[in-house]
Amino acid sequence: GVPQEIFKNIEAGLEIFERKQRFTNPDISLKSLADELNTNSTYLSKVINTTKDMNFSQYLHHIRIKRIVERLKNEEKLRQYAVEAIAQEAGYKTAQSFTRAFYKETGIYPSYFLKRLKTK
Incomplete structure (x- = not known):
């Protein structure tokens, strides 16, 4: 699993990502967002799967x-x-x-x- 502190940081980062509407960037990817949130793709993917109940691509389309x-x-x-x-x-x-x-x-x-x- 993802260490709890990292999990919380990623969650907070996703909140800001949504609030600032960074998802309108057509070039955003799992990798680029992970870099932006100072984490790796695996952790980011796991946090999205756990908290949003969807994969990165589904999450991006949804928001x-x-x-x-x-x-x-x-x-x-x-x-x-x-x-x-x-x-x-x-x-x-x-x-x-x-x-x-x-x-x-x-x-x-x-x-x-x-x-x-x-x-x-």
């Missing part, structure tokens, strides 16, 4: 999509963007990867979600 959904609901201007631009705002390099993650997380496609928001 990115959760945040962009909130923003789309609250920021009318963002709703005018093309899916490609929204994908970039969320931290994705391509509209395809964003659309896939969005669908997996919400059960609907971003285009449909946007349409529903615009008709409200």
Whole structure:
């Protein structure tokens, strides 16, 4: 397992990572985040698996999509963007990867979600 003090430090680091919305960086990886949190990939991975009940990739998609959904609901201007631009705002390099993650997380496609928001 992960030593308790290290576990707590990583947990605190993840909180800051989420609060500062560093997950919108499209180049973030398990390795780069581990480096940022002064730990190794193995420990970081174990802490995410334990506390979030998902792997790093799932965690990243989850927080990115959760945040962009909130923003789309609250920021009318963002709703005018093309899916490609929204994908970039969320931290994705391509509209395809964003659309896939969005669908997996919400059960609907971003285009449909946007349409529903615009008709409200």
